[in-house]
Structures are given as C-alpha cells and as structure tokens.
Amino acid sequence: TQLLKQSPQFLSIQEGENLTVYCNSSSVFSSLQWYRQEPGEGPVLLVTVVTGGEVKKLKRLTFQFGDARKDSSLHITAAQTGDTGLYLCAGAYAGGTSYGKLTFGQGTILTVHP
C-alpha cells in the first residue's frame, strides 16, 4: 500500500509563530506537490518539488524535498490569519502501473489565531 503520512493532523497557533508540517512515505516519488484548500473550494497548488534535496521558497513558505524523495516539509514563518486552511501534500509516481497516480496525505488543518 502506498501511503503518505502527514503530521501533525491539527495545528492551532498564534499569529507570528512559526510552524512546520511534515509529509512522509516509504515510497519514492517522481515529484511531490503541496496544496492549500479553503472550505468549499478545491485544492490550490502551492508548489511542486522534483529533485531530491530541493528547497523552494514562496514568500514566507519554505518547502523541502528529502534527499531520497520520500518525504517533504512545509515551513511557514511568522504565520498570519490568512494562512488558515487545510494543507495537503500529494506524491506523484513515475513508473509502472502507478504512472501519473497522485496520492494525497490526510492533510493538516492549520488555524492561526489573531
């Protein structure tokens, strides 16, 4: 079974704090994507990481792909109330019968309090 485990499942913090969300698997991915989803909407892509060890920054968000391409992390610096939402990681498989398959973690619900 190909599983993606996200942690923590819930995160409640004050505005201005930093946080990290983790995404782990025993499978190797060709790429890993992070999405943010607000209530009543579909997931919106934040970033795609492809190369092992890759680090990408998007304003206050930093994404890292593990060297072995099995895990990833999302770090938010100085969280704002607008960061509140469901954060999802999704791994894409490259080969065999799983080609193109996109598997999601269970998500991290982030609440940032003013």
Next chain:
Amino acid sequence: EAGVAQSPRYKIIEKRQSVAFWCNPISGHATLYWYQQILGQGPKLLIQFQNNGVVDDSQLPKDRFSAERLKGVDSTLKIQPAKLEDSAVYLCASRHRKTEAFFGQGTRLTVV
C-alpha cells in the same frame, strides 16, 4: 486559461437515490482524476483516466459507483444507489503529462 469546471456545486439526495456529477477538464489535459474527500481529510482517488481509458479504479466501489470519459474530454461520475456514507465532496482534477494537477471547486454531496 479556463480551469477545471464541475457541476453541480451542491447536491442533496435521499439514500438509495441516484446522482451524477459532471467534469470538464482543462483543454488538452489527457489525465483526469475523480477524488472523494470526506470533511477535514485528504482526497481519496476514486478513478484515473488517461484520455478515455481507465488507468486506475482500484478504490472505486464498483457495485454503486461508475465513471466514464467519452471522447477523452468531459467525464461523469455516477452513484447508484447512494448511501449515507457517500456524503462528501467529489473533486475532479486534470493534468497534462508531467505537470501539476489542477482541481475544480468540487461537488458537495449530502445524502440524507
């Protein structure tokens, strides 16, 4: 560029009734996915199409769920008969080769 379109946005039905959802992917995207998302959880893949062929439907409850993608463009997902546990958001996504997947807004289904 137009995004993934889904309809309806909301649907309320009684258990044992039938329901169908429609998805129009981004033009030129060969891969189309249907996901089921329970409130507060990550999306679960139901079926993946490559053009009009099924690539993966291992998690589709085939006794009640069916999906088709005629002509490799639009797709429909049907539930017949619906159960209470089918209440969820049904998301459609499309993807072009190795690029990222883009999602529609989803259809929120409530089975009462």
